Amino acid sequence: MKIDCAFVERVLCAFVREELGKAGFRRGVVGLSGGLDSSVSAALAAEALGPKNVLGLILPYGRSYAADTEDARDLARRLKIRFRVLDIAPMVDAYFRAVPSKIRTLKGNKMARERMSVLYDFSAREKALIIGTSNKTELLIGYGTVHGDMACALNPLGDLYKTQVRQLAAHLRLPERILKKKPTAGLWPGQTDEDEIGLSYDELDRILYRLVDLRLSKAEVVSSGFARAKVERILVMIKKSQFKRCMPPIAKISSRTIGHDFLYPYDWGR
Amino acid sequence: MLIALAQISPVLGEVDKNLRLHIKFIDKALQKGANVIVFPELSLTGYRLRDLTAEAALVPETSAPFGELVRLSRRISIVAGFVEATASGRFYNAAAFLSGGRILHIHRKVFLPTFGMFEEARFFAPGRDFRTFDSPLGRTGLMICRDFLQLSSGSLLQAGGAETIIVLSAAPGRGGTEGQGHAFATSRMWELMGETLSFFTSAFVVYCNRSGFEDGAAFAGGSFVYTPLGRLLAKAAYAEKDFLFAEIDRREILRARRLWSWTRDDKPEVALRVLQRVFHRHED
Numbered sequence A: 001m002k003i004d005c006a007f008v009e010r011v012l013c014a015f016v017r018e019e020l021g022k023a024g025f026r027r028g029v030v031g032l033s034g035g036l037d038s039s040v041s042a043a044l045a046a047e048a049l050g051p052k053n054v055l056g057l058i059l060p061y062g063r064s065y066a067a068d069t070e071d072a073r074d075l076a077r078r079l080k081i082r083f084r085v086l087d088i089a090p091m092v093d094a095y096f097r098a099v100p101s102k103i104r105t106l107k108g109n110k111m112a113r114e115r116m117s118v119l120y121d122f123s124a125r126e127k128a129l130i131i132g133t134s135n136k137t138e139l140l141i142g143y144g145t146v147h148g149d150m151a152c153a154l155n156p157l158g159d160l161y162k163t164q165v166r167q168l169a170a171h172l173r174l175p176e177r178i179l180k181k182k183p184t185a186g187l188w189p190g191q192t193d194e195d196e197i198g199l200s201y202d203e204l205d206r207i208l209y210r211l212v213d214l215r216l217s218k219a220e221v222v223s224s225g226f227a228r229a230k231v232e233r234i235l236v237m238i239k240k241s242q243f244k245r246c247m248p249p250i251a252k253i254s255s256r257t258i259g260h261d262f263l264y265p266y267d268w269g270r
Numbered sequence B: 001m002l003i004a005l006a007q008i009s010p011v012l013g014e015v016d017k018n019l020r021l022h023i024k025f026i027d028k029a030l031q032k033g034a035n036v037i038v039f040p041e042l043s044l045t046g047y048r049l050r051d052l053t054a055e056a057a058l059v060p061e062t063s064a065p066f067g068e069l070v071r072l073s074r075r076i077s078i079v080a081g082f083v084e085a086t087a088s089g090r091f092y093n094a095a096a097f098l099s100g101g102r103i104l105h106i107h108r109k110v111f112l113p114t115f116g117m118f119e120e121a122r123f124f125a126p127g128r129d130f131r132t133f134d135s136p137l138g139r140t141g142l143m144i145c146r147d148f149l150q151l152s153s154g155s156l157l158q159a160g161g162a163e164t165i166i167v168l169s170a171a172p173g174r175g176g177t178e179g180q181g182h183a184f185a186t187s188r189m190w191e192l193m194g195e196t197l198s199f200f201t202s203a204f205v206v207y208c209n210r211s212g213f214e215d216g217a218a219f220a221g222g223s224f225v226y227t228p229l230g231r232l233l234a235k236a237a238y239a240e241k242d243f244l245f246a247e248i249d250r251r252e253i254l255r256a257r258r259l260w261s262w263t264r265d266d267k268p269e270v271a272l273r274v275l276q277r278v279f280h281r282h283e284d
Helices: A005-022 A036-049 A066-079 A089-098 A104-126 A136-141 A162-171 A176-180 A193-197 A201-213 A218-223 A228-240 B015-031 B064-072 B145-149 B151-159 B187-201 B251-259 B268-279
Strands: A027-032 A054-058 A082-085 A128-130 B002-007 B036-038 B077-085 B091-099 B102-108 B132-135 B138-144 B164-168 B204-208 B224-226 B232-235 B242-247
Touching (some): A005 A036, A027 A104, A054 A104, A089 A104, A136 A162, A162 A176, A218 A228, B015 B064, B015 B077, B064 B077, B064 B091, B091 B132, B102 B132, B102 B138, B138 B151, B145 B151, B145 B164, B145 B187, B164 B187, B187 B204, B232 B242
Parallel strands (some): A027 A054, B138 B164
Antiparallel strands (some): B077 B091, B091 B102, B132 B138
């Protein structure tokens, strides 16, 4: 699972630069949380596009994550990218005043989609594309809000497991605080990914790597030294979240249908 | 003979833009005094065409962009990739060797990768031949990308007397893990075959891959030339644009064949007999 960080860095920077360039853009927007993934995405974007062409949007919910907000500001300053802080609490609170709920994930998802909404608005204002921050681990187990933090125009990190993103972050010399921080989706105060998923990223990634990259069967993964219950739970998470990784199905009526047999590449004409 | 390998990144589905890109590199190659320029697989169209296949297809005898390259081949031999449309309505992933204002040869890709991230057989008809022809590089054979990775393709070109084997490729890189060579893991398999085939056929192997990204996939670059003694003569950068030049001295073919008798001792008639027997029991 070890990656050749210098090579991966070069490929991902070229990807960001060329993909944006082909689409006719020079600038990128990244939502900065103060966590590992968004910091790596921002660092790659700054290197690929030049710091002045990157806007970091720091979108805290009130004062609940003040330390993370400060880490995000610190990162933006280190990377010399432009940044802006916008509190999303007024928008989110206005909504829940109208339709209150005690379910924490509802509020977490709303926050993620509110951030998406701001990112897309700034994408248009800035004539910039949104550079995604979802890693391969969370995409595979569906640990993300559909149309929320998963929304972007291009994603440099989507084929790197969380532990590989951490290797890359160390290679990019990101601040120690960000490298050491317990990963959290920030859905509610005190939440951590590993508590909620019930597995450490280290173990989760090693199981996913065997199942997905090496195409080992469940039995083979179990016999290579992992608890059957954990492997089974991961397989369920992958299967149940498939909808988050695909465009919604279109009911086929005609002889040529989008998504079925209207097959043009994403980079059509680019 | 100075040979140029253009490790370019074509625009997907835009033949006219790609023709201009070809002309730019042809001009540069001419300035350097090159005799031959090789472009990657589907260099006139881009690789991941899907439904653009028909729209980007060319008829060698009548299509204007193709005619333009044929005209330019009076000044420099050109090897380029394109989608060939036939009168019967088929489309081939094809490569042309143009020289002296003529089409010397067109190869249609035989092995169309259709698994995992590849879906070529969904859009292309397969070629059915490996034929050698005379060119300024001596007896020459063409392959397209995956053709190169089937051992039989190399054997057939060897049986045809190939002295230079040219491979046009659009190979995406996969596997960056545990790499120490600042390359995708898959680059190694192309080099392995390049080294092996050049040595055991005592022929030059010229491999031109592309660069750039299509739909998120990075093309691995790393174009190379191996000599008839299996020595790496030149290698382009991995996973980025490059323009590689190599001086090919045809006397090296004879030198290699004096040292090693692989090609003299080849027995295609044995292969034919065995293949005929095996063919009848072949499980498909």
